[in-house]
């Protein structure tokens with residue numbers, strides 16, 4: 001991916017990572033991108049964010065398509081997770097005097113990951129940096145996605161550099177803006193990303209949206225995926241629903257694994273039962289799908305049912321993995337049910353029920369039956 005001029009003084013200089021298939025436990029079938037931006041402010045240049053370490057050479061080439069690296073006078077580091085800070089040591093080594101604008105949490109992380117010698121300049125909520133004709137406003141957003149995270153708003157251009165917020169995990173080569181991706185695909189990828197990355201931090205998203213509502217925003221430049229220009233309102237609206245765990249009473253997700261086919265039959269019976277009530281049911285065999293690929297589907301589902309045969313007095317590993325992943329993301333306000341078939345033990349249903357109950361969900365009576373042979 002080369003540098004792309006977005007506006008007269010704004011450039012995209014990030015990189016694509018088309019081959020990454022698992023992003024910290026999250027399956028990314030279309031790869032991802034690490035977006036970073038360069039702003040020409042008067043005669044100076046401001047770099048916003050960095051990229052994954054392995055992409056450093058390409059990143060520097062992109063920057064230098066616009067300007068020699070040494071013309072950068074400021075670095076804004078919105079977040080220090082390695083996908084956004086991996087190239088920072090190499091960049092900072094060439095720009096040792098250039099201040100790195102970041103939160104106190106980011107400074108701590110940079111020191112812990114990369115050692116001393118970084119010229120961090122700590123910012124707090126509402127602090128600004130004026131360079132040339134531009135003012136950059138800093139909006140710390142702890143836990144969206146890490147404690148150190150912040151967003152940067154460019155006044156005048158009305159651009160929100162949102163880092164992890166509002167992103168999508170896709171390699172955006174060939175698709176720069178939301179319209180290039182298409183509305184349906186955009187919203188599907190936003191949901192998938194929100195469910196896998198942002199879902200546990202709904203309370204913090206509420207605060208962020210409140211601040212965003214006060215800003216005129218013409219473009220959102222997240223650090224992953226396409227840039228939002230045409231579909232800002234629906235993405236913000238979707239975030240406002242998702243962060244409250246607003247669910248659709250008509251949507252049911254059933255995830256299961258089955259040893260001899262009997263739990264699978266229970267899943268199919270459940271699906272038929274709820275479809276007969278007019279509900280939209282999605283059925284996932286956990287043998288065939290990665291847990292993270294289901295999360296976007298259950299983001300708006302009110303009913304989440306989990307089925308597990310008993311294996312060695314416990315859960316089948318696929319179900320255990322699904323429950324572990326689900327618990328980490330902590331969806332709220334759901335109605336759950338555990339179900340499963342067994343040959344002689346049957347412990348899996350009680351284990352599953354306990355795990356779902358720990359999420360604070362309303363639970364329907366569990367269903368458990370002995371193996372009855374495959375029809």
Ligand code: FEO
Nearest residue numbers: 081083145146164
């Ligand atoms: Fe894209 Fe929290 O890193």
